[in-house]
Amino acid sequence: MMVDEDDEAYDLIRRHLLRSRGFDVSGYSPSFFSRVVRKRIGRTNCRSSIEYVGYLRRNEKEVNELISSLSINVTDFFRDPGAFEELSSRVIRPLVLLKTELGWSTLRIWSAGCATGQETYSLAMCVLEELRKEGLSTNLVVRIIGTDLSKTALDFASTGVYSQEGVKGIPRRLLSEYFEKRESGFEASQPLKRLIRFTSGNLLDQPTRSFFDLIVCRNVVIYFSRPMHDRVIDNFYQALRPGGFLMLGRTETLMGPRRRLFVGIDHENRIFRKPEKSMSLSDP
Ligand SMILES: C[S@@+](CC[C@H](N)C(=O)[O-])C[C@H]1O[C@@H](n2cnc3c(N)ncnc32)[C@H](O)[C@@H]1O
Numbered sequence: 001m002m003v004d005e006d007d008e009a010y011d012l013i014r015r016h017l018l019r020s021r022g023f024d025v026s027g028y029s030p031s032f033f034s035r036v037v038r039k040r041i042g043r044t045n046c047r048s049s050i051e052y053v054g055y056l057r058r059n060e061k062e063v064n065e066l067i068s069s070l071s072i073n074v075t076d077f078f079r080d081p082g083a084f085e086e087l088s089s090r091v092i093r094p095l096v097l098l099k100t101e102l103g104w105s106t107l108r109i110w111s112a113g114c115a116t117g118q119e120t121y122s123l124a125m126c127v128l129e130e131l132r133k134e135g136l137s138t139n140l141v142v143r144i145i146g147t148d149l150s151k152t153a154l155d156f157a158s159t160g161v162y163s164q165e166g167v168k169g170i171p172r173r174l175l176s177e178y179f180e181k182r183e184s185g186f187e188a189s190q191p192l193k194r195l196i197r198f199t200s201g202n203l204l205d206q207p208t209r210s211f212f213d214l215i216v217c218r219n220v221v222i223y224f225s226r227p228m229h230d231r232v233i234d235n236f237y238q239a240l241r242p243g244g245f246l247m248l249g250r251t252e253t254l255m256g257p258r259r260r261l262f263v264g265i266d267h268e269n270r271i272f273r274k275p276e277k278s279m280s281l282s283d284p
Pocket residue numbers: 067068071072073074075076079112113114115116119147148149150153201202203204217218219220249
């Protein structure tokens with residue numbers, strides 16, 4: 001029967017994604033998963049879901065495409081501009097000032113689930129703008145890392161080239177300050193690119209870097225099941241330095257006991273802070 005064959009194929013696809021890439025789709029709704037797979041089957045001209053399984057196993061590029069489609073790489077520069085303004089004034093400016101004043105030399109920011117890089121470049125512009133406003137020609141080293149599961153998205157992010165339509169979210173002054181016009185659109189300038197490194201990584205894995213001053217993870221955990229959500233928040237807690245900040249998307253929040261791990265800074269814009277003194281889930 002057609003339905004049984006589809007179910008079996010979907011199961012094989014799930015297992016292949018988990019085994020080959022550690023990409024766990026168990027948190028996604030089954031109807032969303034099958035809709036995305038059917039769309040990919042259509043694009044690849046496979047005649048059945050079982051034929052698609054074979055195609056997927058032989059074709060790394062298709063695995064990338066499927067993961068990108070499942071991960072919903074939708075993003076924009078300064079997505080939700082008010083949130084970036086608040087982040088700049090409440091978090092980035094004080095961090096820049098404090099680090100410069102104390103002579104601390106590195107500001108570490110993680111754009112987690114950065115898709116095609118717009119969020120990461122936006123953060124870099126916020127930092128450079130704060131430095132400019134304060135007139136700080138500082139020796140502060142700024143390191144911004146953008147990570148994502150989708151290699152296709154990261155390849156795009158690394159080029160730093162966006163179409164005319166794609167840069168609509170960037171205020172005109174920032175566009176002329178930080179981007180250069182190219183035939184194919186606009187390219188992030190070297191001062192911006194120098195601050196950023198893109199690398200692939202699964203947010204469900206133990207973080208390999210720590211002591212971040214700020215982690216921005218927006219519009220990612222919304223697609224996760226509760227256990228996945230909890231795991232990612234625990235990883236962020238571990239990766240932040242004491243006193244470091246976490247920003248989620250407007251429709252995302254901390255849940256259950258994890259709320260006690262952080263102090264709320266701006267409820268509307270989902271900005272939280274890890275206390276200076278470490279907390280544990282079992283603390284009263
Ligand atoms: C909707 S985009 C959000 C992009 C950006 N943060 C924003 O708010 O505009 C979600 C991104 O999360 C990434 N993602 C989903 N699950 C992930 C995981 N387990 N590890 C790393 N990235 C993941 C997807 O590949 C996708 O690029």
